[in-house]
Amino acid sequence: MDNYVLRKTGIVITGLTLMITGCSGGVDSVKTVKPAEEKQVKLDTTPVKVKFATTSGPFNEKDFQQYVKDPVAKKYPHITLEYINMSEKGLSLNELVAAGNLPDIVVGYGATLKQLKDLQLFYTLEPLIKKYNLDLNRISPEMLEYIKVNGASDSLGGLPAYNNTFGLFNNKGLFDKFGVPYPKDGMTWEEVGDLGRKITQMYDGVQYRGFFPDGVNRMINQITLTQLDKNDKSMLTTEPWKNAFELWNKIYNYPGSSDPPFNTINFSNNQAAFLKGELAMITGYSATLLALREAKDMSWDVVTYPQHKSKMGYSTNVDTPNLSITEQSKVKDAAFLVIETVLSDEVQLDFSRNAKMSVLTSDKVKQEFGKGIPEFQGKPLNLVSMVNLKPSVPRISQYQGSDTNKIVSDAYEVVLRKEKDINTALREADEALNKLVESKKKQ
Structure with a gap:
């Protein structure tokens, strides 16, 4: 076979089982099973290098080794992976493109899909998904929808690796x-x-403070309340937005809860207060869970993320790093095998056990969430609550991003500091958002 091996991608059983019952009342079972017919793909096992570009957030070097490099080496020894940390100076995606050092796989969150399009690196994975018979039904439909929404495409410009999941932590x-x-x-x-x-x-x-709910954008994403309408005009002065700000005021903005220095939405300060034992509840995420490994003297637990009355059963937004292949890659097949490996049951189970929510629909994998963390073993923790709700998929405009999110966050903070009322803050934010979008359209 030279440099080729056969790779099984599916099995079709053509056997036939017959049950024959005799007149005398005796029962004989006769089974006729023909040999399995296997659909196979020839894999080129010529040694190949795949450049894997990520920031340190989704995959630091240790995570890359554990969840990508080692599993790929075990399954496909002919593939060598090169780790590129786009968080380092001179190695951002734009700089890599300018230098002609194009990666084969790019890892990033939703905004990265738009960046890939802007840089003409966007590649549709459907042909490779079909070629290698990857079963998309194994993957959470919300994760796949998130990729299409953020890529502004009906096609998949990437596949999810894992999800940062959320919960309500309590002391x-x-x-x-x-x-x-x-x-x-x-x-x-x-x-x-x-x-x-x-x-x-x-x-x-x-x-002592009772509850820190994080920024209002978390709940906005939960109920998929959009910043811009279909004509890309601000929605911030509509009644649903006013109701959202009023809800946040009710649950957080009152004496003793939001007094300085907690009259700004600062997650790090509030997580520190929680770990110190002066805050009873915080809506945190996977990183909060990992921080609690050091809280050996705290009696704590976690329950499902708070839900909005209008959208029960849903947590906040999908927060998954996506694995994309660049259009210019010369090793697309090998790159896809890397992605396929990350989506394997074995790697997804490893993610889950180490508090990175699996993107698979498998209940078996979900039930293992956090169970691999040594500090939590033997403790009656409700860790699975963090993966029991569906993640929401907010619809976003091409003009929405961190800058428009900041307008919303700033609007709530002036209310939190009691500098302006809700109507005034939203009206001024509405004007700022429309102005920002108009400037973006002219670029």
Whole structure:
């Protein structure tokens, strides 16, 4: 076979089983099974190098080794992977393109798909998915939809690696201190906010706070409330946006909860307060879970992310790094085998066990979430709650991005600091958003 091996991609059983019952009442089973017919793809095993470009967020070097390099070496030893850290100076995607050092695989979140299009690197994976018979039904449909939405395409410009999942973390010790029932799975934002108010109080000279909900954009994405309409005009002065700001004010903006220095939406400061034992609940994510490995003296647990009354069953937005192949890659088949390996049951189970939510629909894989973390073993933690809700897929305009999100965040912060009322803040944000979009259209 020279440099080729046969790769099984599917099995069709053509056997026939017959049950024959005799007149005398005796039963004989006769099974006729023809040899399996296998659909096979010839793999070129000539040694090949695949350039894997990522920032350190989705895959640092240790994660790359564990979840990509080692599994690929085991499954496809003819493929060598080169790790390119786009977080390093001079190695951003734009700089790589300018230098003619084009990667074969690019890893990034939603905005990266648009960047690939702008740089004319966008490649549709459907032909390779069909060629290698990759079963997309194994993958969460929300993850696939997210890729199409962010790529503004009906085709898949990438495939998801894992998902950063969210939950409501709680310090059980503070609930015990103040005689308040623990939070439970399935609670709404209002219910969690009410619990937080019961705990927010000064006690023995310490200001204890009940709940930090993170930025309002988290809930906006949960209910897929859009910033721009179909004509790319701001939606910020509509009633749903006003209701969203009012909800955030109710659950967070009151004395003792949002006093300085907590009158800005700063996740790091609030996570530090939670780990210190002065904040009872925080809507955190996978990184919060990993930070709790060091909180050996804290009695804590996690329940499902707070839900919006209008969209029960959903967490906040999909937050998955995507694996894309560049149009100019000369080793697309090998690059696809790398992606296929990351999506294998073995690697996805490893992700799940180490608190990176698998993108597979498999309940078996979901149930293993976080179980590989040594510090949590033997503790009755409700870790699976973090993967029990569906992630939302917000519809976004091509003009939406970190800059438009900042306009929304800034608008809420001026309300939080009591500098402006909600109507004024949203009206001014509406004007700023329309102005920004118009400037983008002229570029």
